Amino acid sequence: MSTNRPFVLSIAGFDPSAGAGVLADIKTFEQHQVYGFAINTANTIQTENEFVSIQWTALDFVLQSIETLFKAYEIKVVKIGIVPSLDYLKSIVFLMKKLSPKTQIVWDTVLKSTTEFDFLRIENQKDLVAVLNELELITPNYYEILKLDSKEKSVENITEKLSKNCAVLLKGGHHPTEIGTDYLHTSNQFFRLESKNGKTHQKHGSGCVLSAAITANLALDQELLTACKNAKSYTENFLLSNPTQLGNHYV
Numbered sequence: 496m497s498t499n500r501p502f503v504l505s506i507a508g509f510d511p512s513a514g515a516g517v518l519a520d521i522k523t524f525e526q527h528q529v530y531g532f533a534i535n536t537a538n539t540i541q542t543e544n545e546f547v548s549i550q551w552t553a554l555d556f557v558l559q560s561i562e563t564l565f566k567a568y569e570i571k572v573v574k575i576g577i578v579p580s581l582d583y584l585k586s587i588v589f590l591m592k593k594l595s596p597k598t599q600i601v602w603d604t605v606l607k608s609t610t611e612f613d614f615l616r617i618e619n620q621k622d623l624v625a626v627l628n629e630l631e632l633i634t635p636n637y638y639e640i641l642k643l644d645s646k647e648k649s650v651e652n653i654t655e656k657l658s659k660n661c662a663v664l665l666k667g668g669h670h671p672t673e674i675g676t677d678y679l680h681t682s683n684q685f686f687r688l689e690s691k692n693g694k695t696h697q698k699h700g701s702g703c704v705l706s707a708a709i710t711a712n713l714a715l716d717q718e719l720l721t722a723c724k725n726a727k728s729y730t731e732n733f734l735l736s737n738p739t740q741l742g743n744h745y746v
Contacts, residue, residue, distance in 0.1 A: 507576025515700030527711035543699035543740035574710040603706035627660035
């Protein structure tokens, strides 16, 4: 058992290319010197360029894994990635909060793969709000946040509404006018996080890396804004690491 590193947990999919999902999260955790656990929500067949197939992990199996880890370790922060349904997500979140109310949860709202494979559709807004009330942060991009409220067409209105339940880091990778500029919205204010380098290379799994870095920073007792700023810097280094779709991790 680690005696000098906080424990964090990734609950996400297994990507055999190791660009995204739990493998990318564990790489990020290790670079931040936190001890990372992982639970697979799915096994996928994919490369950094092609998504072929997915096999979801049974919910009971995931819940038993969560119970086992939470009974053995004091897990400070959890990052959640792909899930097949809102009910699945709700069961995971509510169990963790029952087992450890103080554990912070970051949800990387991966609703669709870069190859247009749909993972999750939001059909019950009340259930979504119930889940958001238990979270520290969600990290949607401009496409994903529109899918979190199908009745609302304005990104600004959706962000304002959701941030009343938990903090929202609106990622700027798909921003229509300010590429690379993120906005952190809390219940009563927002912060503009500008990119330090506009010449980064696109990477498979960059959203996973960002949310995992935030998770690690929160576990290191950084307050939310600082955690997001430092995670953005780490992710930009990841994006600059080479010109391919698969990035290298380093601090």
